[in-house]
Amino acid sequence: MTVNYAKRAEHVGRSATREILKVLDRPEIISFAGGLPAPELFPVEAIKEACSAVLDEAGEQALQYSTTEGFLPLRKAIVKRMEAVGVPTDADHLLILTGSQQGLDLTGKIFLDKGDTVICESPTYLAAIQAFKAYEPRFAEVAMDDFGMRMDELERTLQQNPGAKFIYTIPDFQNPTGRTMVLERRKQMVALANQYDVVILEDNPYGAIRFAGEALPPVKSFDTEGRVIYLSTFSKIFAPGFRLGWICAESDFMNRYVSFKQASDLHSDVFAQRVAAKYLELNDLDAHIQKIKAVYHARREIMMHCIETCLPGHLKHSAPEGGLFIWVELPESINVQALFDRCLKNNVAFVSGDSFYPNEAKQNAFRLNYSNMSEERIKEGMKRLGEALSEYA
Numbered sequence: 001m002t003v004n005y006a007k008r009a010e011h012v013g014r015s016a017t018r019e020i021l022k023v024l025d026r027p028e029i030i031s032f033a034g035g036l037p038a039p040e041l042f043p044v045e046a047i048k049e050a051c052s053a054v055l056d057e058a059g060e061q062a063l064q065y066s067t068t069e070g071f072l073p074l075r076k077a078i079v080k081r082m083e084a085v086g087v088p089t090d091a092d093h094l095l096i097l098t099g100s101q102q103g104l105d106l107t108g109k110i111f112l113d114k115g116d117t118v119i120c121e122s123p124t125y126l127a128a129i130q131a132f133k134a135y136e137p138r139f140a141e142v143a144m145d146d147f148g149m150r151m152d153e154l155e156r157t158l159q160q161n162p163g164a165k166f167i168y169t170i171p172d173f174q175n176p177t178g179r180t181m182v183l184e185r186r187k188q189m190v191a192l193a194n195q196y197d198v199v200i201l202e203d204n205p206y207g208a209i210r211f212a213g214e215a216l217p218p219v220k221s222f223d224t225e226g227r228v229i230y231l232s233t234f235s236k237i238f239a240p241g242f243r244l245g246w247i248c249a250e251s252d253f254m255n256r257y258v259s260f261k262q263a264s265d266l267h268s269d270v271f272a273q274r275v276a277a278k279y280l281e282l283n284d285l286d287a288h289i290q291k292i293k294a295v296y297h298a299r300r301e302i303m304m305h306c307i308e309t310c311l312p313g314h315l316k317h318s319a320p321e322g323g324l325f326i327w328v329e330l331p332e333s334i335n336v337q338a339l340f341d342r343c344l345k346n347n348v349a350f351v352s353g354d355s356f357y358p359n360e361a362k363q364n365a366f367r368l369n370y371s372n373m374s375e376e377r378i379k380e381g382m383k384r385l386g387e388a389l390s391e392y393a
Ligand code: PMP
Pocket: 035, 098, 099, 100, 101, 102, 125, 170, 175, 203, 205, 232, 233, 234, 235, 240, 243, 244, 245
């Protein structure tokens, strides 16, 4: 049989990392590779109550088709959360998504023709690369340092890529590096976007998980011309299984996202939306987030301590004040793939950094996740990682 797939289907393979993650499910392996929230923190009992209340109070509507924009009380609750982080908005400028991942896919669909340029941090979120790649763009990567995307590099990239479609940024506790863009750069990014007339896609799933340092306003809070499209999600603060995210943007953008979402899935799961809204009505989500932060903070402290005590001293690493990840950079002499194979023999795993570069992969870094593991397993896993690394000393 001859199957003629669309050209774009040639560009989107299964994510190598997701394939590796499956192997790492074996219980003997301590895996720092995934990016999963701690499941023991999911508010199961409160969700059970919310489910019953939804079915009792509005069972028929909760199981019926609904509007693309999303359940209004949920959008209103999100409006309050957006206002609290410095982005005043209203329900008309919010669209509920099937995970913020859907926002990445829709952004690709709406903005990208083959050969268009996406400007992004280097490295960046691998499933965003995967989502955009389906639309066959070019990626212009902008170097980062410990303070986020470098603005001198961004300006150079904007000069070299006139007509770039959007700048994709994860300003808070970036996936994969855990780095945060400092305040001044957030303002500069908007100023540069205004100057070069380019859209910004701000992907902010981790901003609410800050456990140290001072909160920073989203890039969108500095938006003077309505050019920042803001994406966020309930995945890290509530439960990823609900697949509920949102986009906040100006009306013209909104209309396009709504039309394309209609074609994609009509609307996000309305039962999930109503349960989430009911949960928010009956519970204090911020109190729940405080619990998440306390647990992740403790795990981050253990992992940082282990990096300093179990791994060779010359390794550079990020020092996140929130989120789920730490990025470790290796000396040129160590090949991260070889180290990964060696670690698997030691029953410990990470994601090698090369997955996070859309163009030429760098081979000298890896990402560690600390949210999904007990402190004891973090200690044991880091000991195993240290043993594997010591062979390269
Ligand atoms: N953006 C980033 C940067 C992420 O790390 C993730 C999830 N790991 C997502 C988007 C997608 O999250 P979700 O679809 O669960 O909202």
